[in-house]
Structures are given as C-alpha cells and as structure tokens.
Amino acid sequence: MTEPFGQRLWNAVAAHGPLCVGIDPHASLLESWGLPDDAAGAERFGRTVVEALAGRVAVVKPQSAFFERFGAAGVAALERTVADARAAGLLVLLDVKRGDIGTTAAAYAQAYLDPTSPLCADALTVSPYLGFGSLQPFLDAATAHGGGVFVLALTSNPEGPQVQHARTAEGRTVAGSMLSAVAAVNAGQSPQGSIGVVVGATIGDTAEDLAINGPLLVPGLGAQGGGADDLRRLFGPVAPHVLPSVSREILGAGPDPAALADAAARAGDLYAAVLR
Numbered sequence: 001m002t003e004p005f006g007q008r009l010w011n012a013v014a015a016h017g018p019l020c021v022g023i024d025p026h027a028s029l030l031e032s033w034g035l036p037d038d039a040a041g042a043e044r045f046g047r048t049v050v051e052a053l054a055g056r057v058a059v060v061k062p063q064s065a066f067f068e069r070f071g072a073a074g075v076a077a078l079e080r081t082v083a084d085a086r087a088a089g090l091l092v093l094l095d096v097k098r099g100d101i102g103t104t105a106a107a108y109a110q111a112y113l114d115p116t117s118p119l120c121a122d123a124l125t126v127s128p129y130l131g132f133g134s135l136q137p138f139l140d141a142a143t144a145h146g147g148g149v150f151v152l153a154l155t156s157n158p159e160g161p162q163v164q165h166a167r168t169a170e171g172r173t174v175a176g177s178m179l180s181a182v183a184a185v186n187a188g189q190s191p192q193g194s195i196g197v198v199v200g201a202t203i204g205d206t207a208e209d210l211a212i213n214g215p216l217l218v219p220g221l222g223a224q225g226g227g228a229d230d231l232r233r234l235f236g237p238v239a240p241h242v243l244p245s246v247s248r249e250i251l252g253a254g255p256d257p258a259a260l261a262d263a264a265a266r267a268g269d270l271y272a273a274v275l276r
C-alpha cells in the first residue's frame, strides 16, 4: 500500500527542504541552453533538470503545456521526464490544471494518478471552476493510489481575482469556498492531508483562511515578481505546509547541472529561511 501523498511530501520536505522546481521548457530557455525547440529538446531539458536536482530538492513540477505543444512526441517526452524523475526519487507534481464533468474528470484522474498509466505522477494540479464537487474523481483516485491533488484557489496571475474574489450566494469568496472545501477533505489527517491548494506569492494581502491542513503550492516567485517577503507576510501560520515553486528563476541558470543545482540551493535556502 502506497503511503499517502501528504505523508510522502512531508518526509521529502524534511529531507530536502520545501522548494519545488518547475520543468518548463520555454522556447527561449531551450534556445539559451543550446537545445532545439522540439520534443527531443524538451526531453533533454527535462532529463538535465532531473539529473541536476535528484537528491537535492523534494519536488519537481513539469509544466505539461510546454511538452504538449510538440504533440504526441512532446507527450512522450513528458512521460519519460515524469518517469525519470520518479525513478530518481523526486516527487512529481504534474502541472496540467485539469477539470471537467465527472466521467471525464475520472478519465483525467486515471491518466495522471493511476499507477498503470504511462503518465502517472505523484500529484497534479486541477481547476475547481466546474464546481468543487466535480473534483471528486480526482480525490477518489488520490485516496486509492496515494496521490495528491492541488486545487487552484488564489492563482498568481493578475486576472485571477475576477473569478476567485467573486462572492458566492452564501457571501464568501469563491477562493474561500475552495479553501474551506479542501480543509474539510484534509480534516483529521496527520501530519497533513494529500489535497493541496495553489496560492500565488503575487496575490497581495488576503483575508482568506489558508489553514487547510495540506500543502500550499506557491508559484509567482522570481520571474513573476513575488519574493521571500511575500512568503513571510502571507504564510506565517501555515509555513510548514508551504512549497515555494520556481521555474524560470532557476532554469535560467542551465544548462550546466552544477549551476542549476547551485541556483536551486540558493533559492531553497532563501525561501526556507523565511518559512522556519
């Protein structure tokens, strides 16, 4: 029986620190790394990140879109990147932001969380904007397979508040209702539940209760303008659950594996220091 994702993540963070490093093969990064802007380039990129960071960070987060743009060959490259990373002992959070009606959501959950699937990861990102209940197949698959699910709550992009700050019929914000739904699923789990949320470092101040008893993935650092001060200000009481997530700020140091490892160590130390 696989340990629950929340426990596996807790152990990995204790061993390697909280940093999550994105694997985002942007065209501009492939160019600066001297790689072709194609599926083979994306695969080489992913393999280099995995080799540089295995045993040094807890989690990597491949961004599916940057692989999908190359069609079937890109998806095959993503499959190999995910498999390589998991084989190297890294936890893999696949950033795919899926969500759909129940039966389709069940197919997505099978694709990303069922161990018999070629694209099986440890966890994935999902969009709850078909209603939190539409995520049930992902929650069920996570329970069945020891996987994790990260629900978009307060995203790092400037357009997010239009939807996420809107009020529901009960008068709470949409984001607040997602956060409390996740907290209810994680209730009673120790050291934390397996259902996380995404909260950007760029959201400014928030009155939302971020105590979900689960992991908080925090993108928006570095290239998007967020920094250590934002982590300190936003996440003090829930600091042990925070995963600062960085892609371009670290990937820009490649392709030299030692330089990538150095950049990850520096970012990891900086962000971990404010989360203690």
Ligand SMILES: O=c1ccn([C@@H]2O[C@H](COP(=O)(O)O)[C@@H](O)[C@H]2O)c(=O)[nH]1
Pocket: 022, 024, 063, 095, 154, 155, 156, 157, 198, 199, 200, 219, 220, 221, 222, 223, 224, 245, 246, 247, 248, 249
């Ligand atoms: O709210 C969100 C949710 C996901 N992301 C993703 O994280 C990385 C950020 O990359 P950087 O280079 O560190 O800016 C990227 O894959 C996004 O799709 C996010 O930024 N914000």
